[in-house]
Amino acid sequence: MRADAQTEGNDATTRIYRVLATVPYGRVITYGDLAQMAGYPRAARLAGQTLRKLPRDTKLPWHRVINAQGRISLPEPDAARQRARLEREGIFLHNGRVDLLKYRWQP
């Protein structure tokens, strides 16, 4: 836990979930940005580890998180689920990637 994070009174998981919840429909965010917005710059892998623990029935938009290359970092069959959810929001992959310049969300 970090000093600046402690002042917020929350652990990394909570902070990451909170940011994830703000990612709007039809947009995506990278692991690195998610971590940074949660107060953990350069801790992209932390975001990954955290998301991996999400329950299957979560309401959070886990599928809107992709890597910095615009690619899905999940092994099949989860990658297929993520792709399907993204498409349902109008986000399609071309050559296995999302057009970050167009859909990347950054406040």
Add this chain to the structure above:
DNA sequence: ATCAGGGCTACAT
């Protein structure tokens, strides 16, 4: 206190 490992990244070939 240490250490390996993770849904990663940036940079160099």
Add this chain to the structure above:
DNA sequence: TATGTAGCCCTGA
């Protein structure tokens, strides 16, 4: 564009 290679930083053992 496609690898390879170092960093990064947190968590759990």
